[in-house]
Amino acid sequence: MRLRRTFATAATALLLLTGSIGTAYAAVPDEDADGPDTSTMTNPAMTVTAAATARPLAAKTQAGPDTTKCRFFGTYWGETCFQWVGDNQWVRDLxxxxxxxxxxxxxxxxxxxxxxxxxxxxxxxxxDFDHKEGKCVRFRFYELKNGTTRNFTVWSNWYGTEYGSLC
Structure with missing residues (x-):
């Protein structure tokens, strides 16, 4: 049992290191959670469009996310957490x-x-994304510079928009 717990801890640390965790620009605003999405990038490996690279500045805060109500995901170059209370997606470049x-x-x-x-x-x-309650979200990272992308991560697990539990 002790050996299994040690391997589980090591595997969790490896997953966090290969995932992603940064300071943020807001994405294309989702003014109506029930309306159609206005984002243009469906396959980030493809050429990045101007709409996908020109993002307004996100809300700046000194405090950071509430770690008791956030699902974290990260790598050595960036990190994020999904805060289900308020539907906020926090991001920080490292x-x-x-x-x-x-x-x-x-x-x-x-x-x-x-x-x-x-x-x-x-x-x-x-x-600040206005997700539908009772639905699920997942996320992944990549890096962007002058329309070029790199370092795509795997997708996170799916998390519930109401309580942050696994879907």
Whole structure:
């Protein structure tokens, strides 16, 4: 049992290191959670459009996310957490290398939203998405610089929009 717990801890740490965790620009605003999505990037490996790269600045905060109500996901270059109370997607860039951390948030009801950090490791910011209650979201990261993308992560698990539990 002790050996199994040790391996589970190591596997969890490895998953967190290969996932992603940055300062944020808001994604294309989702003004109506029930309306059609206005994001343009459905396959981030494809050429990035101007709409996908030009993001307004997200709400800046000194405090960061409430860690008791947040699902974290991260890598050595960026991190995010989904805060189900308020439907906020927090993002923070961890390296001052000119590449912005971008989190792609996908719902199980057909929405794709993006939240982009500033490329300067300046602390936590968030994007406020109005998700439907009782649905599920998942997210992944990549880095963006001058329309070029790199370092795509795997998708996170699906999490409930009401309580943050696994879907």
């Amino acid at each position: 390296q001052e290398n000119g590449w912005a951390t971008v989190v792609h948030v996908q719902t199980n009801y057909g929405k794709d939203n993006y939240c982009q950090s500033l490329p300067a490791a300046q602390g936590w910011d968030y994007c």
